[in-house]
Amino acid sequence: MPYLPRIGGRQSLDPAVAEGLLAGRGCCPEAPAGPQALAHVLDVASSPREEELAGEAAAVAAFLLVTSPVARWRADGNEPGCAAAGAQPRVSDQEPGDQVPKARAIGEGKGGPEDPPGRAPEGPPWPQGRPLTSRRGADFRCPPPLKSASRLPQARHWRYSVGLGPVMSCPDGQA
Amino acid sequence: VLEREFRDVLRAAARGDEAAFARLWRDAHPPLLRYLRVVAGEGAEDVAAEVWLEVARRLARFRGGEQEFRGWLFTVARRRIADQRRHSRRHPVWLTGDDAELERPAADDTATEALDNLTTEAALALIATLPQQQAEVIVLRVIAGLDVRQVAQVTGKRPGAVRAAAHRGLRTLAARLSAPADHERGVTR
Numbered sequence: 001m002p003y004l005p006r007i008g009g010r011q012s013l014d015p016a017v018a019e020g021l022l023a024g025r026g027c028c029p030e031a032p033a034g035p036q037a038l039a040h041v042l043d044v045a046s047s048p049r050e051e052e053l054a055g056e057a058a059a060v061a062a063f064l065l066v067t068s069p070v071a072r073w074r075a076d077g078n079e080p081g082c083a084a085a086g087a088q089p090r091v092s093d094q095e096p097g098d099q100v101p102k103a104r105a106i107g108e109g110k111g112g113p114e115d116p117p118g119r120a121p122e123g124p125p126w127p128q129g130r131p132l133t134s135r136r137g138a139d140f141r142c143p144p145p146l147k148s149a150s151r152l153p154q155a156r157h158w159r160y161s162v163g164l165g166p167v168m169s170c171p172d173g174q175a
Numbered sequence: 176v177l178e179r180e181f182r183d184v185l186r187a188a189a190r191g192d193e194a195a196f197a198r199l200w201r202d203a204h205p206p207l208l209r210y211l212r213v214v215a216g217e218g219a220e221d222v223a224a225e226v227w228l229e230v231a232r233r234l235a236r237f238r239g240g241e242q243e244f245r246g247w248l249f250t251v252a253r254r255r256i257a258d259q260r261r262h263s264r265r266h267p268v269w270l271t272g273d274d275a276e277l278e279r280p281a282a283d284d285t286a287t288e289a290l291d292n293l294t295t296e297a298a299l300a301l302i303a304t305l306p307q308q309q310a311e312v313i314v315l316r317v318i319a320g321l322d323v324r325q326v327a328q329v330t331g332k333r334p335g336a337v338r339a340a341a342h343r344g345l346r347t348l349a350a351r352l353s354a355p356a357d358h359e360r361g362v363t364r
Contacts, residue, residue, distance in 0.1 A: 013345055013346045013349045018341070018346070021317070021345060022316045022341055022345070034352050038352055041298045041352065045318060046206075048205040052205040052209075059197075059204070059227050060193050062228055062231065063231040064193055067191045067231060067232075067234075
C-alpha cells in the first residue's frame with residue numbers, strides 16, 4: 001500500500017515535539033530521524049545571514065526620503081503650487097498693470113517656519129499682482145471635460161488639448 | 176530581538192532618527208525577507224522594499240511593543256503580497272531570452288557562497304513545497320517568531336486553524352525528510 005509509509009511518517013511527529021520545533025526549541029537527540037532532520041532544516045531556515053542585510057543603506061535612504069518635511073507635508077494631502085489657486089482672482093478681474101508679476105525671492109513672504117517648503121504663503125498671495133496663467137488672453141476659459149471614456153485626468157486633458165503643456169494651471173479652478 | 180530597547184528605538188525612529196530605523200530594519204528584515212521568499216517567491220526583494228516604505232510612512236502612528244510591531248510588519252507584508260498577486264494577474268509578464276545567458280553564474284560567485292546559499296535556499300524551498308497556508312504559518316511561527324495568537328491575527332484565521340495547519344505542515348515535512356530518496360525520485364503518494 002503506497003500511502004502507508006506516509007501515514008507512518010506523519011504519525012511519528014509528536015505534538016509536543018512539533019510545538020517545540022515551532023517555538024524554536026529544536027528537538028531532543030533521542031528523537032527519530034525525521035524530526036531531527038526537520039529541526040535542522042528549520043534551524044537553517046531561521047538563521048540570519050549577513051548578505052540579507054546588504055540593503056540597509058538603501059532602506060535608510062528611503063526612510064529619510066519618506067520622513068522628510070516635504071514628504072510629510074505632502075502626505076497630509078497638500079500639493080505644491082495649487083494651495084491658493086481657488087482663492088485667487090481671475091485674470092480678467094485685475095488691472096492690466098497688475099498682470100506683470102514681480103520677481104520674488106525664495107522664502108520671501110509671510111510663510112513662517114511652520115510652513116513646509118513649497119507652500120504658498122497665507123493672506124493675499126500676490127501683493128504685486130498675480131502672475132499670468134494663460135497666454136491666450138483674459139477671456140480664456142477652460143473647455144468642458146470630454147464625455148468620452150478617456151482615462152486621462154481631466155486636468156491633463158484640457159491642458160494638452162489646447163497645447164499649453166503640463167505647467168499651466170486653470171485660472172478659475174475649473175479643472 | 177531588541178526587547179527592552181525596543182520602545183526607545185521605536186520612539187527615536189518615529190521622530191525620524193535614521194540610526195534607530197536602521198536598528199529596526201536590521202532586526203526585522205531577515206525574517207521578513209525569508210517569509211516573502213517562501214510566500215511571494217521571485218519578487219521578495221521588491222515587496223520587502225515596499226513594505227519598509229509603508230512602515231516608514233506610518234511608523235509615527237504605530238503604538239505597541241516589539242511583538243505587535245512584528246505582527247504589524249507581517250500584516251503589511253501580507254497585504255503587499257495580495258496587491259502584487261492582483262497586479263501580476265492583470266499584467267502577466269512573459270520572459271524571453273537566451274537560456275545560456277540567463278544561466279551563466281555571476282563573476283564573483285564562489286563555490287563556498289553558492290553552497291551556503293544553497294543550504295538556506297534549499298531549506299526555504301522545502302518549506303515552500305507545502306501548501307500555501309501551512310508554509311505561511313510555519314514561517315510566521317518559526318522564522319518570524321510570532322506566537323499562535325499573532326499568526327492568527329496576521330493571517331485572519333482562528334488560532335485552532337493556525338495550530339492545525341502548522342502541525343500538519345511539520346508532519347508532512349518530517350515525512351518527506353524521513354524518506355528523501357522517494358521524494359527526490361518524484362514519487363508522490
